[in-house]
Amino acid sequence: MSIADIKGRPCSVAGALAVVGDRWSLLAVREVMFGNHRFSDIVRNTGAPRDRLAARLKVLVEAGVLERRQYQDSPPRWSYHLTASGKALSPVLEALRQWGDEHVVREPALTLLHKGHEVRGAWYCETCGERVRGRDLERRVNTPGWDLAGPVTPDG
């Protein structure tokens, strides 16, 4: 995918959402991450309609998020596995899970344990080692013709 295909502001968030920004993709990735690799399991655990899930899995395989492996010859059967790109979605799911726990659903349905204790993740800057807070952030727009406010008009 090229940055030119993005409508509106050229932005990696929009690019990411073009791949996984629909109703079922991230839930499918969640299930594969949980170890459920087969079509019927993913259908049952996400609640997605079978045709929708089939279509989304195809897109995710084409986008390199999932990999389809044949695990049986006759009749042919396939299972779905995470690629490196799919595994890299883990922070996205974790951020969504944490936000959902705190702002949508009251009681957490899943507890994440990190080496035995409950994890509450925080975003840290690897360069300086400090916790990243909103007020310390500054955004620099690298695409010509745009700034934070929107498209720059030539006669601006």
Next chain:
Amino acid sequence: MSIADIKGRPCSVAGALAVVGDRWSLLAVREVMFGNHRFSDIVRNTGAPRDRLAARLKVLVEAGVLERRQYQDSPPRWSYHLTASGKALSPVLEALRQWGDEHVVREPALTLLHKGHEVRGAWYCETCGERVRGRDLERRVNTPGWDLAGPVTPDG
């Protein structure tokens, strides 16, 4: 929103996606986070159709993610602002941006500066201070009738 409204696995990720898991919501939140508070600005910068955006903004206001403020009396004009819940979506957007930069769009369209230097965020555990890695994580399902593999059948 209650956990019972979720189809498929009861999970905060699904709850979060029920609120912001559509094509435009997160892009709208991104724009408000960038300081673009007005309807036309959000329309232009996201590329969303006006009616879709109007509908999504209404949902986001009802869900407590955005707040609608009147900034002018006649004619009445409103602007959109982040609530605490909306501000808490920042890690979700950051995770998506980083994944998009690394796995979808090659050249980052936006650079995030943290106190002057470029930030590459990493997820750390606040309890033990260590970086959270996938292999150190364990998941515990708290909802009765479900485990990682799916719904638990009574007959084992």
Next chain:
DNA sequence: GGTAGTTGGTTTGATGTGCAAACCTAGGTG
């Protein structure tokens, strides 16, 4: 050896959602 079940989908037909473009309201501007 016939019937039912499993698995990984595809097809079907009704319904819902998404889209671009036009329109509306209420005022301001030249």
Next chain:
DNA sequence: CACCTAGGTTTGCACATCAAACCAACTACC
């Protein structure tokens, strides 16, 4: 008086989504 701005809503059409049925190629049971 015509046009512009801002924040939407309406319209008409296309496409996506859904649940349920169907299908193909096996396997298991009786």
